[in-house]
Amino acid sequence: MFAVLRSGDMDPSAATLAKEAKVGIRTVFRHFDDVEGLYREMSAQMEAVIIPIVSEPFTAPTWQGRLSQMIDRRVDVYERIMPIKTAAGLRRFRSSYLMEDYQRFLRMEREGLNKVLPDEIKADKTLCAALEMLIGFNSWRRLRQDQGLSAKQAEATIRFALNKLVGI
Numbered sequence: 001m002f003a004v005l006r007s008g009d010m011d012p013s014a015a016t017l018a019k020e021a022k023v024g025i026r027t028v029f030r031h032f033d034d035v036e037g038l039y040r041e042m043s044a045q046m047e048a049v050i051i052p053i054v055s056e057p058f059t060a061p062t063w064q065g066r067l068s069q070m071i072d073r074r075v076d077v078y079e080r081i082m083p084i085k086t087a088a089g090l091r092r093f094r095s096s097y098l099m100e101d102y103q104r105f106l107r108m109e110r111e112g113l114n115k116v117l118p119d120e121i122k123a124d125k126t127l128c129a130a131l132e133m134l135i136g137f138n139s140w141r142r143l144r145q146d147q148g149l150s151a152k153q154a155e156a157t158i159r160f161a162l163n164k165l166v167g168i
Contacts, residue, residue, distance in 0.1 A: 005083040011090065036097050042084055043101055050077045054112060064168045066116045071135060071162070075155050078140040085137060086145065109136050127165065134161050 004012045004020050017038075018025040053073055058066040085105075092098040113132055114122060122128055133139060135158060143154035162168045 005087050008083075011087065035091070036095050039088055039091070039095070039098055039101075043088075046081055046084060049080065053077055054108075058116070063116055063118045063121075064166070067162070067166075067168060068159075070112065070116055071155065071158060074135060074137075074140070075151060078137055078144075079151055081137075082141060082144060086141060105137070121166065130165060131162075134158060134165070 004016055009016060012020075015025055018028045021028070053076060056073070058069050060066045060069055088098050089102065092102045110132055113128075113135065117128070117131070121131075139158070140154060143149045143157055144151065147154075149157065159168070
């Protein structure tokens, strides 16, 4: 499934998955009852990779430095998960699990940002909302997929906007 999604097929059929895995279609259904089960497994595998990255303690002495480190980590994570999160995002309105997973991911992004920001920035709800939107996955996906920017260009765009908002 990872390979198929990375190739650009955001809604692959069981037959496509079986062909990619070089197995029969029955084998696919023996391992997964439905597509939601497959997304559950993919989510677990993604988390096993990204949780250690986002959980690593920040080393910068200032909140601006820690926010910059957070951007570095998010660029890495978002590049790894973009095809999978995009495909799951397309299906989330048809799946309670995928919608819950989407909401949980948003909470994790928000909580991570709140751990970095000082109280005076957190007190400004509008600024916090703007920062959350700017450095969240959905902005990254739009820059990369909708605007066709390279990862380096997308990161530069985010850093430019952060500089304008909070002087980083």
